Amino acid sequence: MRIRRKPWARPELAACPFCIDEEDKPAVIGRWQEQFARRQPLWLELGCGKGQFIAQLAAEHPEVNFIAIDIKSEVLVLTKRNIEQAYAQRGLPIDNVRILSQDIERIGMILSPDDRVERIYINFCNPWTEKARHHKRRLTHTRQLRNYQQFLSSGGEIWFKTDDDVLFDASLAYLESCGFSLRYLTRDLHQSGFSENIPTEHEEMFAKDGVKIKFLIAVNGGGVSV
Numbered sequence: 001m002r003i004r005r006k007p008w009a010r011p012e013l014a015a016c017p018f019c020i021d022e023e024d025k026p027a028v029i030g031r032w033q034e035q036f037a038r039r040q041p042l043w044l045e046l047g048c049g050k051g052q053f054i055a056q057l058a059a060e061h062p063e064v065n066f067i068a069i070d071i072k073s074e075v076l077v078l079t080k081r082n083i084e085q086a087y088a089q090r091g092l093p094i095d096n097v098r099i100l101s102q103d104i105e106r107i108g109m110i111l112s113p114d115d116r117v118e119r120i121y122i123n124f125c126n127p128w129t130e131k132a133r134h135h136k137r138r139l140t141h142t143r144q145l146r147n148y149q150q151f152l153s154s155g156g157e158i159w160f161k162t163d164d165d166v167l168f169d170a171s172l173a174y175l176e177s178c179g180f181s182l183r184y185l186t187r188d189l190h191q192s193g194f195s196e197n198i199p200t201e202h203e204e205m206f207a208k209d210g211v212k213i214k215f216l217i218a219v220n221g222g223g224v225s226v
């Protein structure tokens with residue numbers, strides 16, 4: 001994704017009360033529940049992009065706490081604005097969602113086994129299909145899954161959407177080798193009748209071009225092959 005430079009992004013995020021700053025990261029690891037108004041289940045979105053998805057999901061679920069992560073401040077600042085808009089429309093305080101800029105390959109710097117996460121969303125991550133040596137950068141690669149398993153509860157879920165068949169098939173194998181079981185799978189989400197879907201920016205773009213959206217829900221430690 002090509003992003004236009006936004007010199008105002010970092011100052012705007014620094015002034016945002018629900019954005020976790022770089023210097024605050026050491027204080028939140030292992031203590032995420034203290035960052036929210038209520039102790040309640042914790043769900044995570046990895047690579048949230050411009051944040052249309054997390055803004056709607058978090059505002060619709062005040063009974064859940066959310067963390068949204070992206071590596072780029074230039075998109076995270078748009079997540080911030082989308083969240084503000086979604087909560088303002090509903091007249092809600094922004095007390096169950098936090099956002100931060102972080103490289104997911106180093107997610108152990110911000111989440112520990114003391115932070116029990118019940119659900120992880122990965123939407124339209126980079127498929128890294130061109131070079132085999134880049135596969136390990138996939139957000140669904142076994143290397144990343146093992147990191148997520150440090151804080152993902154047993155029975156916790158990964159909800160994964162992609163436009164890319166190669167990435168989807170590879171991800172099924174990665175999940176199986178890390179002991180996940182499959183709760184749901186469709187290769188055409190928009191025709192599947194699945195009723196809980198919230199479309200992301202990339203999803204809308206691919207769907208407009210007629211690309212079928214692949215989607216799965218995998219359960220951590222279910223022990224059944226996928």
Ligand SMILES: C[S@@+](CC[C@H](N)C(=O)[O-])C[C@H]1O[C@@H](n2cnc3c(N)ncnc32)[C@H](O)[C@@H]1O
Nearest residue numbers: 047048049070071072103104123124200201202
């Ligand atoms: C293709 S976009 C998808 C954005 C959004 N999830 C959607 O579906 O519209 C992938 C996003 O993941 C972020 N990303 C890629 N690699 C990352 C990493 N290692 N750590 C954190 N974010 C990453 C990118 O900055 C980008 O915003």
